[in-house]
Amino acid sequence: MWLTAVYYDGRQARPHPVTLCVEGDKLLLQGRDIVRREELNGLKIPPPLGSTPRLILFADGGRCEVADRQGFAEMLQDAGNSAVAGMENSWWYALAALLLTLSLLAVVYLFGLPYAARVVADRVPVYLLERMDNQFFASLDQTLLMPSKLAEERRHTLQDGLRRLVLPPGEDRPAHIEFRGSPTLGANAFALPGGSVLVLDDLVNLASNDQEILAVLAHEMGHVHEKHALRQMLQASVVGLAMAWYIGDVSSLLAVAPTVLLETRYSRDFERRADAFAAELLRGNGIPVSRLADILEKLEAAHQTAAPKQLAESVEALDYLSSHPNTEERIKRLRGL
Amino acid sequence: MTEYQARQLQFSGSGGEYFRIWIVNVCLSIVTLGVYSAWAKVKRNQYFYRHTTLAGASFDYHGDPKAILKGRVVAFLLFACYTLVGKFDQVAGSAILLVIIVAMPWLLMRSLRFRLHNTSYRGLRFAFHGSTGAAYFNFLLLPVLSALTLGLLWPLAQQRMARYTRENSTYGSEFFKFFAGSGAYYRIYFMTIFIGVLVFAGLMASVMLLGSKELIPVEADQLVAMSVLVASIGTYLALFLLAYPYVAARLQNLIWNNTQLGPHGFQAQLRAREMLGIMFGNVLLTLLTLGLYKPFADIRLARYRIEHVTLLTRGSIDDFVAGLQTNSSAAGDEMAEMFDFDIAL
Numbered sequence: 001m002w003l004t005a006v007y008y009d010g011r012q013a014r015p016h017p018v019t020l021c022v023e024g025d026k027l028l029l030q031g032r033d034i035v036r037r038e039e040l041n042g043l044k045i046p047p048p049l050g051s052t053p054r055l056i057l058f059a060d061g062g063r064c065e066v067a068d069r070q071g072f073a074e075m076l077q078d079a080g081n082s083a084v085a086g087m088e089n090s091w092w093y094a095l096a097a098l099l100l101t102l103s104l105l106a107v108v109y110l111f112g113l114p115y116a117a118r119v120v121a122d123r124v125p126v127y128l129l130e131r132m133d134n135q136f137f138a139s140l141d142q143t144l145l146m147p148s149k150l151a152e153e154r155r156h157t158l159q160d161g162l163r164r165l166v167l168p169p170g171e172d173r174p175a176h177i178e179f180r181g182s183p184t185l186g187a188n189a190f191a192l193p194g195g196s197v198l199v200l201d202d203l204v205n206l207a208s209n210d211q212e213i214l215a216v217l218a219h220e221m222g223h224v225h226e227k228h229a230l231r232q233m234l235q236a237s238v239v240g241l242a243m244a245w246y247i248g249d250v251s252s253l254l255a256v257a258p259t260v261l262l263e264t265r266y267s268r269d270f271e272r273r274a275d276a277f278a279a280e281l282l283r284g285n286g287i288p289v290s291r292l293a294d295i296l297e298k299l300e301a302a303h304q305t306a307a308p309k310q311l312a313e314s315v316e317a318l319d320y321l322s323s324h325p326n327t328e329e330r331i332k333r334l335r336g337l
Numbered sequence: 338m339t340e341y342q343a344r345q346l347q348f349s350g351s352g353g354e355y356f357r358i359w360i361v362n363v364c365l366s367i368v369t370l371g372v373y374s375a376w377a378k379v380k381r382n383q384y385f386y387r388h389t390t391l392a393g394a395s396f397d398y399h400g401d402p403k404a405i406l407k408g409r410v411v412a413f414l415l416f417a418c419y420t421l422v423g424k425f426d427q428v429a430g431s432a433i434l435l436v437i438i439v440a441m442p443w444l445l446m447r448s449l450r451f452r453l454h455n456t457s458y459r460g461l462r463f464a465f466h467g468s469t470g471a472a473y474f475n476f477l478l479l480p481v482l483s484a485l486t487l488g489l490l491w492p493l494a495q496q497r498m499a500r501y502t503r504e505n506s507t508y509g510s511e512f513f514k515f516f517a518g519s520g521a522y523y524r525i526y527f528m529t530i531f532i533g534v535l536v537f538a539g540l541m542a543s544v545m546l547l548g549s550k551e552l553i554p555v556e557a558d559q560l561v562a563m564s565v566l567v568a569s570i571g572t573y574l575a576l577f578l579l580a581y582p583y584v585a586a587r588l589q590n591l592i593w594n595n596t597q598l599g600p601h602g603f604q605a606q607l608r609a610r611e612m613l614g615i616m617f618g619n620v621l622l623t624l625l626t627l628g629l630y631k632p633f634a635d636i637r638l639a640r641y642r643i644e645h646v647t648l649l650t651r652g653s654i655d656d657f658v659a660g661l662q663t664n665s666s667a668a669g670d671e672m673a674e675m676f677d678f679d680i681a682l
Contacts, residue, residue, distance in 0.1 A: 006394065008460030013509065014655035015394060015459065050354045052387035053395055061659070063460040065395065087361045094357040095365035098629075104367050131426060237420055237465065 003071050007031060010061025020056075020064065022075055027056070027178040029064070045076065047085035109239075117234040121227040123163045126194075129230065133194030137178065148179035148201055155179055158204070161214055165285050168277075175221045179204075187302050189216050191223030191274075193230040206298050215282055215292035223278030229268040275330055277315070341602065341649040348643040359386060359632040364596035371413075375406035381620045386456065389643055392654060395446035399462075401457040442476035443469060455507055459627035461659050475501040492522035499592050510660035511514055517595035525587045529580050540568035582616050583609040593646055599657070602649040607642065615641055 007029060016226035018031035024169040029044060036058075044057040054072040056064040065265075066072045082188040087093040137145070148155070162174045175197040182188075197220040207213045223229060279289045345358040362377035381399040389396045415437060423430025446467055453463040475498050483490035496519040503515035544564035547553045593605035619634035648654075 010460045011659045012655070013459040013461050013657035046383075049384055049387065051351075052384065053348070055397070061460065063397075063457075065557070084361065088358040091357065094360050097360045101360065101364045101367060104364075108367075128426065135427060163596055234421075241416070241420060265439075 001071075001075050002039045003066060003068060003075050005029075005056075005064045007034065008063045008065075009034075010058070010063060013329060018064070020066070020075070040076075047082040047083065048089075058160075059252075091329060113235050114231070117231040117238075118227075120234055124230065129194035131194070133196045135194045136192055141180075144184060145180040145182050145198075148156045148181050150179055150201055150204055154204070158199075158210065158213060158217075161210055162217055165214070165218070165281065168280055168284060175217065175224050177217070179321075187299055189220050191220040191229050193227070193233060195224045197221070197224065202302075203299070206302055207295055208298075209291075210290045211287050211293040214287060215278060216280040216295055219274050219292060221281065222274030223270065224271060225277055226270070228274065232270065251333035272333075275334060277323070279334065289334055293331045296327055296331050296334070300331075341651050342647045343604070344392045345649055346643050346646045347390045347647070348388055349390065350385060350636050350639065350641045352636045355384060355636050356632045363624045371409075372406065374643040375402040375409055376430040378402070378405055385639055391458070391648060394423075394459045397457045398455055399457060400451070404451075419651060426469070436678070439477075442472040445476050446472035449502060449506075458508065459657075461509040461657055463507055464507045464660060465502075466507065467501055471483065471501055471505075488567065492526050493519040494600075496522045497555055497590070503596055511599045511657055514597040515592075516596060516597070517591055517629075520589055522588075525591065528587075529576070529584060532579075532583075533572050533576050537568045537572040541565065578617075579609070579613060582613040586612045589642070600651040601654065604647045604649055605645055606647075 001021060003020040005018050005020050007018045008014070009016070016031045016034055018029050018034065021028050022040070023037075025036050025040050027036075027040055029038070038058065042059055044056050044059075046057070048054060048069060051069070054066045054069050056066070058064075087097070121267045153245065159177060164179065165174060167174065175191075175195060177197050177199055179199050179201070181201040185200055188200050189203055190198040192198060197217060199217070203216065204213060207216075275292070278292055282289050358380060362373070362380055366372075366374040366377050377401050379398065379400050382400060386396040386398040415433070419430060419433045419437065422433060446465075446469060449465040453465040456463045475494075479490065479494035479497055483494045495516060499517065500515045503513045506513045541564045544553070544567045545560060548560040548563065586609040589607050591604045593603040596603050611663065615638055619630070619638060622630040623634050
């Protein structure tokens with residue numbers, strides 16, 4: 001059996017039309033001004049790749065290109081064939097690979113990533129985290145955050161209230177509170193990666209009594225206790241990195257958008273756990289758990305009236321919507337406790 | 338001049354075929370925790386190169402997956418280091434970034450070497466011979482200078498980079514030659530700015546017109562402010578969407594049309610409008626299909642870019658002979674890719 005091919009000698013770009021045939025364990029190559037007889041074992045035959053031409057690579061840089069893939073496969077009986085090449089040609093394997101890929105990604109995203117983030121978060125030294133908090137304030141003070149307008153006394157009362165709380169076992173110190181004002185962020189409180197809790201003036205003013213504020217602080221301490229901010233940040237970094245790498249040639253802007261959407265799921269889970277932590281803490285101190293539900297209702301109402309205006313003003317308003325989903329569901333659960 | 342014979346580059350890859358290869362390789366890469374991705378990259382390049390034919394012969398890629406894997410590991414560690422450390426400590430993060438920036442010209446040079454050395458056509462290898470010093474001048478000093486001059490020197494820097502990459506590249510033993518001057522680069526950017534000004538003026542005039550006829554509800558004294566606002570947003574969007582494909586298409590044309598290899602010339606005829614359509618469609622469909630359209634998008638863009646380049650042969654192209662072989666590592670190639678640093682080749 002003969003096969004037509006084009007041979008290049010590796011020293012010049014000139015194509016040599018040749019014919020190939022197999023004689024025992026040797027390949028015979030014949031052209032008008034060239035004859036080569038080579039051991040099949042000494043040749044490199046790359047596996048087939050889609051409908052690209054089949055190749056025979058000689059040790060001295062010579063190279064044969066064969067367009068007739070069928071004839072090549074018949075003559076050189078799966079020389080160079082590999083399991084992967086077979087899979088790449090089949091739609092069934094493609095479908096299986098697709099399903100396997102999607103399920104693996106889902107498993108990594110749902111379990112692997114949160115687990116890895118927790119492991120890493122537990123090993124990050126505290127001084128690094130505190131430095132992060134300082135950086136947070138350094139970059140946002142005077143822009144998004146203003147000095148608190150609350151009276152010194154009021155702040156002390158709240159801090160004392162927090163200090164007097166009986167903490168659950170395993171928790172050695174109450175959260176460190178920072179008071180700030182922020183017209184853009186409105187009534188809100190945030191747990192930062194380093195364990196500080198940022199309380200905004202509007203939240204304090206919105207609450208009908210100090211127990212409600214303590215309830216919010218207890219909730220934020222739940223976030224601090226489980227290092228939610230840090231874990232969320234680690235997860236978001238990995239997802240963002242993967243997205244940026246995958247989309248690559250598109251633009252980094254597009255890579256960020258889906259990340260935000262993906263990250264809401266974590267927050268919901270974290271909120272639930274922080275609520276549970278707060279409920280336990282409040283109960284241990286004789287404060288009704290419904291206080292947290294009360295203030296959540298007020299916050300929800302306050303943000304719903306403020307949201308349309310804020311949306312246009314700043315992106316930060318979106319942050320509330322994404323990181324506090326299903327507030328109604330949370331309120332219902334807290335009332336049931 | 339009449340003795341030039343046009344030979345168009347052909348691309349025979351197909352989306353469906355590439356999709357199967359792609360998904361199997363993505364799957365294997367995930368199962369092997371990323372190790373297989375180096376082999377997948379070689380496959381990907383081989384698929385695109387072998388489907389690219391010129392005058393009856395295809396290109397080929399010879400990169401060694403193990404070398405690429407090493408580069409990937411280094412690049413991944415560096416990048417992970419930078420993103421994570423940057424969150425905790427801005428000073429340390431900036432220090433790592435600085436190291437990366439300083440290493441970048443060297444990496445780019447190595448990357449060019451690796452890529453060209455592992456590319457062959459008709460059994461002869463391409464190669465890159467650029468020096469490290471020139472890489473630092475072209476890839477670091479010039480961009481820094483153009484940043485300091487608020488971009489005024491950027492077209493010049495781009496011309497120097499293209500010249501550096503072209504004139505140090507060889508096919509066999511023959512060097513590429515590059516003729517484009519910086520004037521041509523400035524013209525492309527002036528044209529972009531000019532279009533921006535036209536869009537701005539057009540939008541502003543139409544808002545003023547509509548407003549003065551009270552077709553849109555605007556107070557008379559706010560009309561000018563309103564029209565400036567609308568025109569600014571419109572121009573920004575137009576340039577954001579249009580400028581990149583426009584500049585990309587024009588630059589590729591300019592570079593190819595001013596490149597020669599021995600007695601042979603090149604001609605590229607990419608159209609900004611068509612590039613825009615392809616890029617926009619690709620991004621949209623890739624997002625809508627949650628990334629599954631990506632292999633089809635890659636094929637579509639590759640086909641457009643490859644098939645719009647023509648080799649203008651003058652005499653035979655059989656006479657090229659092999660040059661001296663050099664070895665090169667993949668570290669540069671992978672890192673340059675990881676940091677999304679690309680130079681139009």
